[in-house]
Amino acid sequence: MKIGLIGVGTIGGFLVKRIQEDSSLELCFVLDIDPEKVKDFSEDIVINSISEMGAKKPDLVIEAASQQAIGQYAEHVLSTTNFLVLSVGAFADKGLEEKVKGLCKSNGTKLFAPSGAIAAIDLLKAMQSELEEVEIVSRKNPKGWGREDSEKTIIFEGTAREACKAYPKNINISATVSLNGIGFDKTTVKLVSDPDCGGNRHTLNVKHAFGNFVLDVKAQPTKNPKTSSTAAYSAFDLVKKIQNGINIF
Ligand SMILES: NC(=O)c1ccc[n+]([C@@H]2O[C@H](COP(=O)([O-])OP(=O)(O)OC[C@H]3O[C@@H](n4cnc5c(N)ncnc54)[C@H](O)[C@@H]3O)[C@@H](O)[C@H]2O)c1
Structure with a gap:
């Protein structure tokens, strides 16, 4: 190919x-x-x-x-x-x-x-018609957000659409989750700058008509601190x- x-x-x-x-x-x-x-x-x-x-x-x-x-x-x-x-x-x-x-x-x-850099997209997509709430919480070292915080700081809370505009180089996970779930305007996003998080960590919280699932992934950043390996x-x-x-x- x-x-x-x-x-x-x-x-x-x-x-x-x-x-x-x-x-x-x-x-x-x-x-x-x-x-x-x-x-x-x-x-x-x-x-x-x-x-x-x-x-x-x-x-x-x-x-x-x-x-x-x-x-x-x-x-x-x-x-x-x-x-x-x-x-x-x-x-x-x-x-x-x-x-x-x-x-x-x-x-x-x-x-x-x-x-x-996220997983469980298969189940999210399969349950698309039954989804009630989808939240993604992303934690990165301050450098990954282009910041220099010395302590844990919530830097953004809002919809995935707003997050993609505010942090265009960091927010592909929120976009992938939105496209396969309840869309950019209903998916909620929290971004956390944390000097002690020890890697890029993403937590996906999903509620659907028959239950819920939580996915927590952590990976070291690449030489580009915004990008998970x-x-x-x-x-x-x-x-x-x-x-x-x-x-x-
Ligand atoms: N889907 C995901 O989960 C996910 C995860 C990590 C990164 N990303 C995205 O993937 C992309 C690449 O990430 P990276 O860490 O390799 O970035 P990088 O900055 O290391 O590399 C990007 C390369 O593309 C080149 N480039 C930029 N704009 C260009 C253009 N218009 N035409 C041609 N070349 C161009 C740059 O010169 C650079 O060499 C980024 O947009 C990043 O946000 C997606």
């Missing part, structure tokens, strides 16, 4: 390694706004504009760049191939969500998003599920 990659940062760098180690996958292009990130790749796979993508004939394009990048590239990518996106917080913008749905429908292409693994796992056409959890 031929894969194009937009964004060769923390997650993208991990994916490059995994793709290159797998003889059934081929990295057919890389695109990054920072020339430093692509300087070690052979010239024939570096592209400088998404308009060069077509010639590489990717079966799948992965976005591991930024929320802005989804809006920037979705139309071009989805006009010919499938798109796997990491920066799902972009879909807090209702207009973008509708536009992308329309692109997939009219072009017969697909949009994929991994569960990323598990997100890149989840993205590669989804690449393999797409390649194999089998989706067994």
Whole structure:
């Protein structure tokens, strides 16, 4: 399977390694706004504009760049191939969500998003019609929020839509939960800056018509303090599920 990659940062760098180690996958292009990130790749796979993508004939394009990048590239990518996106917080913008749905429908292409740094998305989605309350509490070291608090501080309480706008680089989990649950306006989010939390920790509290579930995940951040180490693994796992056409959890 031929894969194009937009964004060769923390997650993208991990994916490059995994793709290159797998003889059934081929990295057919890389695109990054920072020339430093692509300087070690052979010239024939570096592209400088998404308009060069077509010639590489990717079966799948992965976005591991930024929320802005989804809006920037979705139309071009989805006009010919499938798109796997990491920066799902972009879909807090209702207009973008509708536009992308329309692109997939009219072009017969697909949009994929991994569960990323959260889990239990399968049960959340299965219970979608019966959900009553969904809350996500995210705790990170102050650096992960771009802050310098010396003690535990609640930095945000509100809806997932508001959270995605206030913390666009941090809030993909809230977006993934919203898209698979009761939506951006009903999902409640609490963000905590905690110097003693010892990693990125996310607690999902769900109440549905027949009971409830609580999920608590903790992972060390990557060299990007905003990004949990598990997100890149989840993205590669989804690449393999797409390649194999089998989706067994
Ligand atoms: N879904 C999840 O659970 C989850 C978890 C962690 C991170 N993320 C998101 O994944 C994305 C990548 O995370 P990361 O930690 O690898 O970030 P990073 O900052 O380490 O790397 C991003 C790379 O993308 C490049 N880039 C940014 N905007 C671009 C654009 N418009 N076009 C081309 N290249 C562009 C940057 O130059 C950089 O090299 C972020 O948006 C992050 O919020 C999602």
